[in-house]
Amino acid sequence: MNEQVDISYVANPRSRRRYDAKTLTKSYSPSVASSVRAFHRSIPRYKPTPLTMLPHLAYGLQVNNIWVKDESYRFCLNAFKILGASYAMAHLLAEKLGLRPESLAFDQLLSEPCRKKLQDITVATATDGNHGRAVAWMAKQIGCKSVVYMPQGTSRSRYDAVKSHGAKTIVIDGSYDEAVRLARSKAEEHGWLLIQDSAWEGYEEIPTLIMQGYLTILNETLDQLEGETPTHVFVQCGVGSLAASLQAYLYELFGRNRPLLAVVEPSQAACFHESMRNYDGKPKKATGDLSTAMAGLACGEPSLLAWNILRDYADVFVSCPDYLAINGMRILGKPVRGDERIISGESGAVTLGMLAHVRTHLENAEITNILELSRHSRILLISTEGDTNPEAYRKIVWEEDF
Ligand SMILES: Cc1ncc(COP(=O)(O)O)c(C=O)c1O
Known part of the structure; x- marks a missing residue:
């Protein structure tokens, strides 16, 4: 060597x-x-x-x-990555559904009234693979929709893994950091919930939950x-x-x-x-x-x-x-x-x-x-x-x- x-x-x-x-x-x-x-x-x-x-x-x-x-x-x-995505999504959605996030159990999100509301929610993220797969998996478990942006050069297997959980999966013509910017602007435009594992000025609550x-x-x-x-x-x-x-x-x-x-x-x-x-x-x-x-x-x-x-x-x-x-x-x-x-x-x-x-x-x-x-x-x-x-x-x- x-x-x-x-x-x-x-x-x-x-x-x-x-x-x-x-x-x-x-x-x-x-x-x-x-x-x-x-x-x-x-x-x-x-x-x-x-x-x-x-x-x-x-x-x-x-x-x-x-x-x-x-x-x-x-x-x-x-x-x-699922550890961060599952906790952050559950915490945020519990707040939206009027549940107590501090003592939340996963199956509370699966109750009929919750599921009805969750099916109208779309979560979005950008990923090199693992985080997006985790977001898509969690979205599927609890019945909301997901959109995942991936960078140019993403391998077929990583793409397929994200898609296998039902996410709308888009490979962009740009880097991971560009995918993050795109996910952010698309989420703003469409009123989606952005579940990003990186923080910037003014976007700190969700990455803190992920951490x-x-x-x-x-x-x-x-x-x-x-x-x-x-x-x-x-x-x-x-x-x-x-x-x-x-x-x-x-x-x-x-x-x-x-x-x-x-x-x-x-x-x-x-x-x-x-x-x-x-x-x-x-x-x-x-x-x-x-x-x-x-x-x-x-x-x-x-x-x-x-x-x-x-x-x-x-x-x-x-x-x-x-x-x-x-x-x-x-x-x-x-x-x-x-x-x-x-x-x-x-x-x-x-x-x-x-x-x-x-x-x-x-x-x-x-x-x-x-x-x-x-x-x-x-x-x-x-x-x-x-x-x-x-x-x-x-x-x-x-x-x-x-
Ligand atoms: C397998 C793997 N290890 C480590 C990391 C790094 O985690 P972070 O981006 O929080 O530094 C990632 C991020 O996607 C990952 O997929």
Whole structure:
């Protein structure tokens, strides 16, 4: 493997100093996480996704432990995104229907009077695949209509997955960020409810609910860890909602003693990395052309809410070339003897690809110190998707074609 890799990183000088014993924001407190999880539990067939330990890989990479939270099992949807879309949509629609969102159970939305009103509602969103599929799935469950905009170059399988849940699905002649702008203007024009997982000035309530929905991942993980705590959390980042919600919750739980959190992006869509590298307090657009195999992370503009959290609390921002994601898929798909196999897509596997690369090739490089990696590290990774593009998965993992 080429050791002169295009992996790039920035340490955040502000991250640990800002702890002041106050809550960062009440939106991501343990009590919010419990009520979000209670809502998810009320969805039929809810089950915590597996937390898989990879002791043999950890031994090989000379770290103490590696856990992978495997979101490919999430409600048979192959990705974590349903946690945010289901919670946000239920919360908003409950308000509209005069139900109490704080203690809402999923089946309340299925009552006859609710269904009658829900069939007149249309939700809209833009997506690289997983979020749109989640919105379409939830809309179908509760009987409202959905319209989903996807960027140019979307794979057939991602398109079909969204469409299979009954959404009107439109592939535009533009990037993910352009799809977001189009969904926004079409929603305004037609009076649709925009369920977007990114925030901007004046559009914050729904992305906050989506980020709260993601708290279930860590809430389950903490139960599964049975008192053990990771020293590191590496999390992949598109618009940053997932990373920021994890970061906020970790802060609420552990304060100054929280694990080191590294935000990991594709080199071609590294808007957080670039915002941090050219820091002036404001988020910047990615300078890359967004062409990356990590389709779920091909976002050029940070979510404002996510930026406000990660800017002040995340510890390290790393940008990675595609082949590290590919390596991550292969390592998880063809594991070291004795470890369990995990099916992880490009966006799901990049953090493991990054970790393996740093431990194998960059042990004496600065990034090892910046990431504070050692034999004592206990690292939590989230495989955020399975083989959401099965054809590409087979080519990459079976035929080694990349
Ligand atoms: C599989 C996968 N992982 C990670 C992410 C990143 O999440 P966020 O956009 O909240 O940063 C996405 C976003 O679509 C995704 O689809």
